[in-house]
Amino acid sequence: MNVELPRSDTDELHRQATQKVMRHLLPMMIGIYFLSFIDRTNVALAKTAFEAQLGISPAVYGFGAGVFYLAYALLEVPSNLLAYRVGPRLWIARIAVTWGALSAAMMFVQGEWSFIALRVLLGIAEAGLFPALMYVTTLWWAQKDRTVAVGWIYTAPAIGLIVGNALGGALLQLDGLGGLQGWQWMFLLEGLPTVLFGVFLFFTFPDRPSEASWLTAREAEVLERSAAGGAASHYSHDPHTPSKEWLSALKRPTTILMGLVYFLNQVGFVGLYFFVPSMVQQMHVTNPFIIGLLSSTVGIGFLLGILILPRLHRHVTNDFVFLGGVTTGLVLSSALFMLVLSPSVQLALFVATAFFAGGILPSYWSVSMKRLHGIQAAAGLAFINTIGLIGGFVGPYLFGLVERQTGSSASGFGIILLTAVLGLALIPLLARAFRSEPAEPEVGEAEAPALEP
Numbered sequence: 001m002n003v004e005l006p007r008s009d010t011d012e013l014h015r016q017a018t019q020k021v022m023r024h025l026l027p028m029m030i031g032i033y034f035l036s037f038i039d040r041t042n043v044a045l046a047k048t049a050f051e052a053q054l055g056i057s058p059a060v061y062g063f064g065a066g067v068f069y070l071a072y073a074l075l076e077v078p079s080n081l082l083a084y085r086v087g088p089r090l091w092i093a094r095i096a097v098t099w100g101a102l103s104a105a106m107m108f109v110q111g112e113w114s115f116i117a118l119r120v121l122l123g124i125a126e127a128g129l130f131p132a133l134m135y136v137t138t139l140w141w142a143q144k145d146r147t148v149a150v151g152w153i154y155t156a157p158a159i160g161l162i163v164g165n166a167l168g169g170a171l172l173q174l175d176g177l178g179g180l181q182g183w184q185w186m187f188l189l190e191g192l193p194t195v196l197f198g199v200f201l202f203f204t205f206p207d208r209p210s211e212a213s214w215l216t217a218r219e220a221e222v223l224e225r226s227a228a229g230g231a232a233s234h235y236s237h238d239p240h241t242p243s244k245e246w247l248s249a250l251k252r253p254t255t256i257l258m259g260l261v262y263f264l265n266q267v268g269f270v271g272l273y274f275f276v277p278s279m280v281q282q283m284h285v286t287n288p289f290i291i292g293l294l295s296s297t298v299g300i301g302f303l304l305g306i307l308i309l310p311r312l313h314r315h316v317t318n319d320f321v322f323l324g325g326v327t328t329g330l331v332l333s334s335a336l337f338m339l340v341l342s343p344s345v346q347l348a349l350f351v352a353t354a355f356f357a358g359g360i361l362p363s364y365w366s367v368s369m370k371r372l373h374g375i376q377a378a379a380g381l382a383f384i385n386t387i388g389l390i391g392g393f394v395g396p397y398l399f400g401l402v403e404r405q406t407g408s409s410a411s412g413f414g415i416i417l418l419t420a421v422l423g424l425a426l427i428p429l430l431a432r433a434f435r436s437e438p439a440e441p442e443v444g445e446a447e448a449p450a451l452e453p
Contacts, residue, residue, distance in 0.1 A: 014142070014226055017209075017219035021140050024214050026149065028205055029133050030156045032096055035194040036129055037160035038167075039103035040068060040122065042190055044274045045168040045292060046183040048281065053181065054111050058278075062400020064116045065274045069266075069392030071123030076389060079128025080135060080382035087207040088136050092129065096198025099125035104191030107184035131382040134365055138381075139208050142226040147366035151310035154362055158306055161273055161299025161354075164190075169292020182288070253433040255380050258368050259387030261323075261430060264423040265364070266388045268334070268416035269357040271395030273298050276350065278409035283343040294347060301351035305359020313363045320431035323363060327424045330356035334417040337410075346410070353416065367434075 043065055050056040056064070083091040102122045109115045133153060141149045168186050175182035206212040209220035209227075280294045309326060316322040333352040340346060368384055399412040 010222060013218060014222045017215060017223050018141065018145060020214060020219065021209075021223065022149075022152075024212070025136075025140060025206070026152055028201060029136065029153055032092060032197060032201060033130070033133060033153055033156035034160050035096070035197055036099065036126060037157040038164040038190050039099060039194055040126065041160065041273060042103075042164060042168045042186055043106070043119075044277050044295075045165065045172060045186065045288070047278060049172075049181065049183045050109070050115065054109065054115070056112050056115055058403045059397075059400045060112050060116075062274070062396040062398070062403075064112075064119045065400075066270070066393035066396035067116060068119045068123040068126075069270070069389040071120045072127045073123075073386045073389035073393070075124060075127035076131060076386040077382045080131045083128055083132040083135060088132050088139075089202065089205040089207050092132055092205065093198045093202035095126055095129050095132075096201060097195050099129075100191050100194025100196075100198060102191075103194060104188050106187040106191070107180070128382065131385045134369075134381045134385075137365075138369060139227055140223060143366075143369065146369055147310045147313055147362050150365045151306045151362040154306040154358070155303060158299050158303035158358060161302055162296040163299075165277070165292040165295040165299065166289070167292075169289040169295075172288040172292075252380070253436075254430070255368070255383060256387075257426060257430045257433050258364065259384040261423050261426050262364055262384055262388035263391035263394075264419040264426070265357060265360065266391030267395040267398065268330075268419040269354075269395070270392040271399040271412050271415055272350075272353065272357070274396045275399045275403070275409045275412055278403070279346075279412075282409055283346070297347050297350040298354040301354030302358035304351070305355040305357075306362055309355075309359035310362045310366075313366070319363070319367050320427055320434075323360065323367070323430075324424060324427045326356055326360045326363070327420060327427065330360075330420040331417065331424060334413050334420055337413045338417065353413075357416070357420075 047058075047061050050061060051058070079091075079095075099122055102118065102125050106118050106122075109118060134150070137146055137149055137153070168190070171186040171189060172182035174180070174185040177185065180188075209215055209223040210217075212220060215223070276298050277291050277295045280291050283294075285291050285294060313319075313322050330353065333349055333356060337346060337349040337353065340349070365381070368381060395415070398415050399409070402411045402415065403409050405411075
């Protein structure tokens with residue numbers, strides 16, 4: 001039974017309920033994305049060992065690092081439609097268990113072909129995780145609160161780059177223990193916890209507010225109404241929804257252009273964090289732990305970006321002015337990196353580049369969600385992520401080719417600069433597409449106040 005409350009009471013009830021979601025649900029979302037990021041990027045620390053011990057060249061390494069994203073991309077939309085159909089809890093738990101097992105199996109890499117095969121399987125297993133988390137966001141948070149919620153989710157990969165690089169560097173020093181190489185211990189000990197966390201999620205992660213034991217019935221109702229913008233049709237969970245409803249989301253100019261902007265971002269940013277340990281090593285650093293520690297500067301910049309920029313975004317009325325300003329910052333930081341030779345300044349520019357390239361990501365997703373609801377959100381957000389993931393394949397591959405030609409991993413910053421300039425050129429087109437597309441009511445705009453950061 002729906003009980004109408006005065007507006008002030010509804011606002012307060014929504015605020016209290018959202019704070020509960022932040023305490024109970026968000027840590028699980030951050031935790032699973034944190035583990036996924038460690039498992040997909042720890043291969044960067046094994047690059048040198050792969051070259052020396054297994055004969056894997058920089059170009060093949062770049063291809064293998066990136067092919068994960070290609071396999072992920074090919075199954076992105078069908079995977080998220082399954083998440084919509086069976087529920088996020090079951091699907092996210094399944095993803096975690098299978099990819100954790102495959103990540104641990106990376107310890108059995110013998111050469112180029114086994115490396116590429118396991119990276120492909122890892123991408124297939126993890127396909128749909130991030131868009132499933134974004135879909136969950138549309139079910140639990142009002143539109144005004146989503147930039148901050150997504151920003152907190154993005155703390156996971158940022159912390160993953162900080163902790164994962166240092167942890168991976170430490171695990172590499174187990175070299176020879178039990179007859180295993182250090183990189184084998186790293187894959188094993190970082191993959192198994194993901195399997196255990198997936199089992200935990202299966203028993204604890206609620207699909208929607210009405211299933212959360214830690215919410216009252218009124219709290220669950222106000223969350224669902226605010227997430228759906230007061231329109232039940234946006235929230236309806238019908239597994240037999242006609243395909244034309246979700247296909248229409250894939251054809252929207254805003255969806256396609258947002259995907260292209262995200263693609264360019266991922267070419268540069270993914271290439272950066274897969275090759276930053278090599279860049280640090282070419283600064284004449286030899287200790288594996290120190291390499292991992294200095295590589296974490298990218299994670300520090302990323303973390304600062306996703307903690308600061310989403311909160312600044314909420315005070316800028318024009319989304320596209322904000323996106324343009326942040327992208328301009330990325331252009332300047334990457335251009336400056338190519339002009340300086342001092343390692344200490346370059347380490348500082350790792351931070352600055354990751355601040356802009358990573359910190360802008362929550363804003364991308366918040367803007368994308370303004371036009372997508374229900375199954376269109378499941379399909380449209382997955383499609384945007386699919387295009388971006390192709391960038392995740394292209395980026396490391398291009399970085400590897402550039403390193404092979406120049407002998408310098410740092411030459412990849414030219415790719416970051418180029419993609420940033422192209423992304424900046426697309427933002428006015430994206431703004432025009434949003435203005436020309438019929439706007440639906442912004443989700444949660446009338447139902448709830450914005451969440452305090």
